[in-house]
Amino acid sequence: MEQPTNRTPERAMIIVAHPDDGEYMAAGTLAKWAKAGTEVTYVLCTSGDKGTSDPEIKPEELAATREIEQQNAANVVGAKNVEFLRYEDGILQNTLELRKDIVRQIRKHRPDAIFCQDPMRRYGDSFINHPDHRAAGEAVLDAVFPSARDYHVYPDLIEEGYMPHNTLQVYMGTFGFGDPGNVWVDISDTIDTKIDALMEHKSQVGTDEERLKTMRERIKETAAQVGATHAMGHAEGFKYIKLR
Numbered sequence: 001m002e003q004p005t006n007r008t009p010e011r012a013m014i015i016v017a018h019p020d021d022g023e024y025m026a027a028g029t030l031a032k033w034a035k036a037g038t039e040v041t042y043v044l045c046t047s048g049d050k051g052t053s054d055p056e057i058k059p060e061e062l063a064a065t066r067e068i069e070q071q072n073a074a075n076v077v078g079a080k081n082v083e084f085l086r087y088e089d090g091i092l093q094n095t096l097e098l099r100k101d102i103v104r105q106i107r108k109h110r111p112d113a114i115f116c117q118d119p120m121r122r123y124g125d126s127f128i129n130h131p132d133h134r135a136a137g138e139a140v141l142d143a144v145f146p147s148a149r150d151y152h153v154y155p156d157l158i159e160e161g162y163m164p165h166n167t168l169q170v171y172m173g174t175f176g177f178g179d180p181g182n183v184w185v186d187i188s189d190t191i192d193t194k195i196d197a198l199m200e201h202k203s204q205v206g207t208d209e210e211r212l213k214t215m216r217e218r219i220k221e222t223a224a225q226v227g228a229t230h231a232m233g234h235a236e237g238f239k240y241i242k243l244r
Contacts (some may be wrong), residue, residue, distance in 0.1 A: 028187030
């Protein structure tokens with residue numbers, strides 16, 4: 001398996017289903033790269049309008065709140081761009097429409113590396129992976145290859161000014177310690193940035209100080225466990241694809 005170079009990419013994009021997915025998955029790596037000069041772009045397939053158990057909150061109100069939270073989190077990471085596709089939360093599907101919208105963003109921002117969710121990961125010992133995560137990951141892979149690359153796919157995007165772009169590096173997120181990956185990034189210098197970015201999602205993490213303290217400790221512990229097996233203080237792991 002070909003490993004990524006040590007050189008940080010000029011442009012990176014993370015494409016996920018919901019606000020906060022990117023922070024859990026890759027905020028440490030993105031913050032590290034942003035500090036080194038990488039232009040980071042977030043693309044959100046949905047705005048998380050179903051992400052509450054409170055029947056009094058209307059989905060459109062929650063979506064507006066979560067978009068603000070995602071923008072704030074991206075600012076903490078050091079991202080330059082945040083794009084919202086605004087598909088409905090909870091019923092995301094890998095449609096040709098979604099693929100085209102993702103292709104548009106890839107051609108617009110022209111990333112050298114793309115982060116996405118793993119469409120093959122359905123469940124673990126204590127969780128079932130959200131179907132939106134799988135749909136988003138599948139749509140991203142289909143957009144990267146071959147749709148964003150090929151001139152005659154979506155000719156109307158050519159008319160819009162979005163020329164083909166070939167992204168050769170894909171990083172699929174893992175679920176932490178024990179989840180198989182093949183590339184690990186040392187985030188010892190940005191683990192606190194990762195956590196601070198996640199804390200911006202107040203509608204999801206809450207405001208109870210004891211709960212937030214426990215969450216911070218758990219995230220650090222997981223990152224430390226991932227790092228320990230790879231001679232790193234704290235790490236994020238990914239399934240890496242190097243296209244040719």
